[in-house]
Amino acid sequence: MDDDASLAATLQEVLSREGYRVEVALSAAEALAIQAANPDITLALVDLIMPLTGGLELTDELHRRNADLAVVIMTGYGTIETAVDAIKRGAEDYITKPFDYEAVRKKVARLMEVVELRERVAQLETNLERHPSFENFVSVSPSIERVLERARLAAGTDASVLIVGETGTGKEMLAHAIHAASVRSRRPFVAVNSGALPRELVESELFGFRRGAFTGAYADAPGIFSAATGGTVFLDEIGEMPKDVQVKLLRVLQEHEVRPVGGTKSVPVDVRVISATK
Numbered sequence: 503m504d505d506d507a508s509l510a511a512t513l514q515e516v517l518s519r520e521g522y523r524v525e526v527a528l529s530a531a532e533a534l535a536i537q538a539a540n541p542d543i544t545l546a547l548v549d550l551i552m553p554l555t556g557g558l559e560l561t562d563e564l565h566r567r568n569a570d571l572a573v574v575i576m577t578g579y580g581t582i583e584t585a586v587d588a589i590k591r592g593a594e595d596y597i598t599k600p601f602d603y604e605a606v607r608k609k610v611a612r613l614m615e616v617v618e619l620r621e622r623v624a625q626l627e628t629n630l631e632r633h634p635s636f637e638n639f640v641s642v643s644p645s646i647e648r649v650l651e652r653a654r655l656a657a658g659t660d661a662s663v664l665i666v667g668e669t670g671t672g673k674e675m676l677a678h679a680i681h682a683a684s685v686r687s688r689r690p691f692v693a694v695n696s697g698a699l700p701r702e703l704v705e706s707e708l709f710g711f712r713r714g715a716f717t718g719a720y721a722d723a724p725g726i727f728s729a730a731t732g733g734t735v736f737l738d739e740i741g742e743m744p745k746d747v748q749v750k751l752l753r754v755l756q757e758h759e760v761r762p763v764g765g766t767k768s769v770p771v772d773v774r775v776i777s778a779t780k
Contacts, residue, residue: 503533503560504549504576509599513547516603517610530555530563537567544617545610547597550577550584558591565592570620572613576601636679649676657683662755664740665778673778674738681734686774689733692726697742704747706763709754715764727760727771740777751775 504510505528514524525540527533530552537543546564550557561573575588578599585596594613597606636654641647656663657680665673674693681691699707706715710725727735737743743751754760755775759768 503527503530503546503552503557505529505552506549509601512603513601513606516607520607520611522610522614529553530560533560534563534567537564537571541568543568543571545572545574545613547574547576547610548593550575550588550596558588561588561591561593572617574609574613636683639675639679653680654683656680660684660774662774663776665776667778667780669780674736677734677736677776677778680776681736681774684734684774686733690730691734691736692730693736693738694726695738697739701744704744705750708747709750709760710762710765710769712762712764715762722762725760725762727754727773728769730773732772734774734776737775737777739779741779 503526504513507528510526510528514526517524525536525543527536533546533548537546546561548557548560548564552560557575557577561575564571564573572594573592575584575593575596576599577584577596588596594616595609597609636650636657639646639650641650653663653676663677663680665676667673677693678691681687694708696704706723706725708725708727710723710728713721737751740748750761754771757768758772759770761768
């Protein structure tokens with residue numbers, strides 16, 4: 503996009519030789535019309551100084567229509583201020599006139615690689631959301647294969663699960679996989695580091711509290727178990743949890759209800775509990 507027809511034609515020739523399909527616009531209106539007709543365009547080279555609509559204003563409108571479009575500003579006024587302003591407005595980079603066409607070729611190639619990588623990452627993220635997390639595990643030993651097989655079986659039930667393993671062996675990752683492959687996958691997965699919770703706050707954090715239960719309790723508050731309704735609570739380092747709270751946790755597992763701190767009645771909860779310990 504440049505109002506200098508000769509320069510635009512030269513750029514088109516240089517980039518076409520690299521195998522790109524190139525469209526030329528001599529005004530902002532032409533550029534927007536080309537984008538409307540070719541919504542898959544991935545890179546725009548936009549002149550900064552043009553009649554009627556300037557390059558930065560055109561960049562704003564191009565991005566309004568396609569937030570993922572990569573834009574490079576072309577300018578004969580190559581100041582730091584211009585570059586900073588262009589990038590603040592969403593440009594990927596800028597190039598100065600007169601052009602070093604080899605530098606332009608390399609810059610376009612680099613940006614096209616970035617666009618391709620972004621597309622690949624987006625596709626991978628879509629695949630991760632679409633497929634159970636067990637597909638993401640890579641195992642090379644029969645023992646881990648047995649662990650994964652048992653975890654897959656557990657995922658198909660609503661049973662509580664205890665994962666035992668040394669620090670760094672992927673216990674939370676396995677818990678995520680079990681949740682993702684279960685009927686609760688669309689509900690919350692709430693991870694709690696049992697050893698990191700202050701001893702005096704463990705019970706209220708897990709089970710909630712009623713107004714006036716202690717200093718600063720000005721209103722009722724749901725605990726982690728209530729917040730995770732329908733989903734999974736992952737209690738990491740369960741062995742670090744105070745013994746008296748472990749007793750109350752046993753009631754949650756057996757009766758599927760919690761009693762908030764300061765409360766007189768138990769509240770039913772619908773969660774699946776996965777615990778881990780080293």
